[in-house]
Amino acid sequence: MTRISIASPNSPVNALPFSPGVRVGQVLAIAGQAGLDPATGEIVPGGLEAEVVQTFHNIEAVLGAQAASLDDVVRVDVYLTDPADFGPMNAIYAKMFSSPPPARTTVFVGLVPPLKVEITVLAVLPQDA
Secondary structure, eight states: OOOEEEOOTTSOOOOSSSOSEEEETTEEEEEEEOSBOTTTOSBOSSOHHHHHHHHHHHHHHHHHTTTOOGGGEEEEEEEESOGGGHHHHHHHHHHHSOSSOOEEEEEEOOOSTTOOEEEEEEEEOOTTO
């Protein structure tokens, strides 16, 4: 199958050698997104909660480039720098997905400072997409 690079003008510009999203058939893998403002390329102000919300907006932008939404997501990987941020992130996460929520893994890692969160998703697109 052919690998197709997916991007959106509503998500941050990526200068690194990877695609914001890659589609193979009906599967869309979205690379790690962070709380970057697409207009400025800078981390949004407001701390962890603002970063998590912006991260999901950036994910939604790449999904939207394929006429998809968070409802099409089947797996989420969340990377946090501080275990104390799990509760606030989880509260926002719970509001982002309808029931049943996708499968999820959350790990604590070192991210490029000053990032606090990075999230990847895997979506399965409808047959007509």
